[in-house]
Amino acid sequence: MGKNVGVWLDKEKAYVISVNGGKHHIEKVESNVETRVRFDGETKSYSRIGGAFVNPSKKKTKREKHQLNHYLTDLSCKLSGAENILIFGPADVKKELRKVLIKRKDKPAIRLESADHMTENQMVARVKEHFR
Numbered sequence: 001m002g003k004n005v006g007v008w009l010d011k012e013k014a015y016v017i018s019v020n021g022g023k024h025h026i027e028k029v030e031s032n033v034e035t036r037v038r039f040d041g042e043t044k045s046y047s048r049i050g051g052a053f054v055n056p057s058k059k060k061t062k063r064e065k066h067q068l069n070h071y072l073t074d075l076s077c078k079l080s081g082a083e084n085i086l087i088f089g090p091a092d093v094k095k096e097l098r099k100v101l102i103k104r105k106d107k108p109a110i111r112l113e114s115a116d117h118m119t120e121n122q123m124v125a126r127v128k129e130h131f132r
Contacts, residue, residue: 005082006127007075008118010091011068015120016078017127024124029078031071033064068093072100079108086130088113 006017014029075097079085085101085108087094098110115126 003081003083004086004127004131005079005084006086006088006123006130007079007094007097008115008123008126009075009087009089009093009097011071011093014071014075014089015123016075017124018082019124019128019131024128026120026124027078029071029075031067033067033071034060068096072097076100076104080104080106082108084109084111084131086111086113086127088115088126090114090116 004019006019008015008017011033012031014031016027016029018025072093079101083106087097087110094112098112101108101110111130118126
């Protein structure tokens with residue numbers, strides 16, 4: 001892992017881009033966060049089990065949060081050794097990653113930026129430009 005690393009992420013995937021001089025390396029990380037779970041025959045926001053009504057979205061939200069924490073911890077491990085980190089992307093999940101990273105002992109310098117969906121080439125260009 002280089003000293004300067006950019007991470008473009010949303011809830012579904014992340015691209016970890018390390019730059020060293022003119023060279024770069026990209027690693028794609030899948031989140032496995034189920035953002036759109038559909039249950040068979042799902043029509044209502046609740047289910048009936050016997051005489052009780054159960055809201056499956058609470059269970060889904062808890063599972064999604066657990067998966068998101070796992071994803072962010074995994075990303076944090078992949079960023080170990082990075083001194084300067086640029087986190088960019090369209091979603092608020094970048095703020096969650098920042099919270100995980102600032103708890104580390106090595107305290108990397110972190111910068112957050114909002115960005116739309118980009119091609120890999122655009123991501124690499126943005127990271128190289130930031131660390132120039």
